[in-house]
Amino acid sequence: MSSQDVSSTLNASHTTQPTPATLPRLGMAAPLFEAVTTHGRIRLEDFRGSWVVLFSHPADFTPVCTTEFIAFAGIASELRTRGVELLGLSIDSPTSHIAWALNIKQKFGIEIPFPIIADSNKEVATLYGMVSPGESKTETSRCVFVIDPQGTVRAMIYYPLTTxxxxxxxxxxxxxxxxxDKHGVATPANWKPGDKAIVPPPSTLEEAEGRLQSGLECTDWYFCKRTV
Amino acid sequence: MACISSKGEMTESARKMLTALEAPSTAEEVASRASLPLFRVRAGLREMLAAELVELKDDLYGLTASGRSALLR
Structure with missing residues (x-):
């Protein structure tokens, strides 16, 4: 047995468990993909320069998903004014997506204006860790990935099938x-547009001592807010 | 293909993109003139490049002879 064979055998004996795929993490580049959608074949790079809300749903023609699609359609134009595109996904066929979108239009009077990925082979769902086997091995959970114009994952939300x-x-x-991004601030709990934002805490003693005389609205040296 | 229907006919969005390409243009200019989302235009132009309806020179998309005749149909 050559040394290379020995090395391969040793490595094989250490990998009895499948190696977990690297899933998206905040601040990392969003995994690239090309997929069939209700708007044709689309690549993630096609959205470069726009924000993207990539979201998965468990299955077409199910009630909670239908309410969600109506709700997403309801914010689509508001998102677009913010430079954000919606991109749906489930492990269903293009035909199923088309039939469901037409059904929503017919039964609820709502047009689905965004593309839906037909991820029949689970390629994108696997890439983004959208399947939670503890819940379902065949459906995607209710995931949301917010991707910024540079293609970086900025936020992730996971909801269970029931909610x-x-x-x-x-x-x-x-x-x-x-x-x-615009003002270099953080946002406090339950912040909404118009509320004051949090000024990042000072990183030096000198800055901390100056903070209270800075004209900011400070409760203490580490807790200052300002209007944005 | 999103630009060519199952009957082999050009879709409405493809026609809008080709019409917006009277002069060589960037994808952003096509999106603005055709009032289509940029992602859709990028995907559509890629399809139409493969179908040789458009060509790409110096980062500008333009109509090919096939693209011009497709618009007249």
Whole structure:
């Protein structure tokens, strides 16, 4: 047996468990993909320069997902004014997606204006860790990935199969992220546009001592707010 | 393909993109003139490049002879 064979055998004996795929993490580049959608074949790079809300749902023609799609359609135009595109996904066929979108239009009077990925082979779902085997091995959970114009993952939300998402929170999250980028601030609990934002804590003693005389609204040296 | 229907006919969005390409243009200019989302235009132009309806020179998309005749149909 050559040394290379020995090395391979040793490595094989250490990998009895499948190696977990590297899933997206905040601040990392969003995994690239090309997929069939209800708007044709689309690549993630096609969205470069725009924010993207990539979200998965468990299955077409199910009630909670239908309410979510109606809700996402309801915020689509508001998102677009913020430079954000929606991109849905489930492990269903293009035909199923098309039939469901037409059904929503017919039964609820709502047009689905965004593309839906037909991820029949689970390629994108696997890449993004959208399947939670503890819940279902065949359906995607209710995941949301917010990807910025440079292609970086900026936020992730995971909801279980039983619980529909709050699209107002997704709008709020986009507003908060864009406010952070524009003004270099953080946003406090339950922040909404118009509220004061948090000034990042000082990183030096000199800066901390100066903070209270800075004209900012400070409760203490580490806790200052300002209007944005 | 999103630009060519199952009957082999050009879709409405493809026609809008080709019409917006009277002069060589960037994808952003096509999106603005055709009032289509940029991601859709990028994907559509890629398809139409493969179908040789458009060509790419110096980062500008333009109509090929096939693209011009497809618009007249």
């Amino acid at each position: 529909g998402r709050n699209t107002e929170e997704i709008l709020r999250l986009i507003d908060a992220l864009q406010t952070t």
